[in-house]
Structures are given as C-alpha cells and as structure tokens.
Amino acid sequence: MKLLLALACTTCLMDNAAAADTHTVTLAAGKGHEACMDLKSGDRLEYGFSASNKLAFNLHFHDGDRVEMPVPESLQDKVPAGSHVAAITQHYCLMWTNPHQSASQLAYRYQVVPAAQP
Numbered sequence: 001m002k003l004l005l006a007l008a009c010t011t012c013l014m015d016n017a018a019a020a021d022t023h024t025v026t027l028a029a030g031k032g033h034e035a036c037m038d039l040k041s042g043d044r045l046e047y048g049f050s051a052s053n054k055l056a057f058n059l060h061f062h063d064g065d066r067v068e069m070p071v072p073e074s075l076q077d078k079v080p081a082g083s084h085v086a087a088i089t090q091h092y093c094l095m096w097t098n099p100h101q102s103a104s105q106l107a108y109r110y111q112v113v114p115a116a117q118p
Contacts, residue, residue, distance in 0.1 A: 020046075022109040027055065027098035035110060036093040039086035042115030047094055049108035050078040056097040061090040075099070 025033050039045060049057070057079070059071035070084055070092075086092065098104045 020109045020111040022107075024105070024107045027096065027104045027106055029098060029101050029103060032095060032097040033106065034093045034095045035108065036091060037110070037112055038090075039092050039112060040089045040115060041086055043086045044113040044115070045084045045086070045092065045094075045110060046113060047082050047084075047108065047110040048078075048080050049096070049106060051076075051096070051107075052105040053077060053098070053100050055104060055106065056099055058095050059084055059092060060095060061092045063090075 021035070023035065027033055037045070045059070047059075054075040054077045056073050057071075057076050058069050058073035060067050060069045062068075070087070071082070084092075094108070094110060096106055096108075
C-alpha cells in the first residue's frame with residue numbers, strides 16, 4: 001500500500017500523468033527487471049520509482065557489444081522524479097536489479113515526451 005501511495009504521488013509530478021505507464025512488480029532475490037522504450041534524439045524520458053529496498057538502478061542502451069549508461073548504476077530505493085533527454089535515437093531501458101537475499105517490491109512509472117517539433 002505504501003508503495004502505491006508513493007507511486008501516486010510521484011506520478012503527479014509529470015506534465016501529462018494520464019499518459020504515463022505505471023507498473024508494480026516483485027523482484028526475486030538477485031533478479032532484475034527492465035522497462036524498455038524507443039527514444040528519438042531530443043525525446044525526454046520522465047520516470048520515477050519507489051522500492052521496498054535499495055535496488056541497483058540505471059538507464060542504459062546497447063551500442064553493438066557496448067552498454068552505454070546515460071544514468072549510471074547506483075543503489076536507490078526511490079527516485080520521485082527523474083528525467084533524461086535522449087542525445088541519440090536508440091532503444092533505452094530502465095533497469096532495476098535486486099542485490100538482496102529476499103524479494104523486493106518495485107513500483108515505477110515512465111512517460112516519453114516527444115521532442116518539440118519546429
């Protein structure tokens with residue numbers, strides 16, 4: 001219940017909250033979860049999450065055999081309102097990994113805001 005309330009509050013911070021994708025998942029010990037989307041250069045990804053424990057979180061994309069992390073991995077249990085403007089057109093993934101010995105609850109939302117057209 002606490003996670004859902006936190007999710008509801010973070011969703012309010014977005015410009016167009018009705019268009020946000022919202023999800024709740026259980027991450028087993030040592031497991032991960034990804035939410036992926038296509039972003040064009042200039043698109044803005046707005047996101048937020050709340051978790052029952054600190055999770056390893058990052059935003060990344062694959063460039064051939066390399067993994068690029070525009071938002072580097074760090075241990076966090078919440079990000080009320082994060083955003084990233086895509087420098088290049090690419091398939092991006094928000095990723096959470098549970099480093100704990102027990103399951104963790106994760107509630108997250110994201111929304112792609114298209115780049116302004118001239």
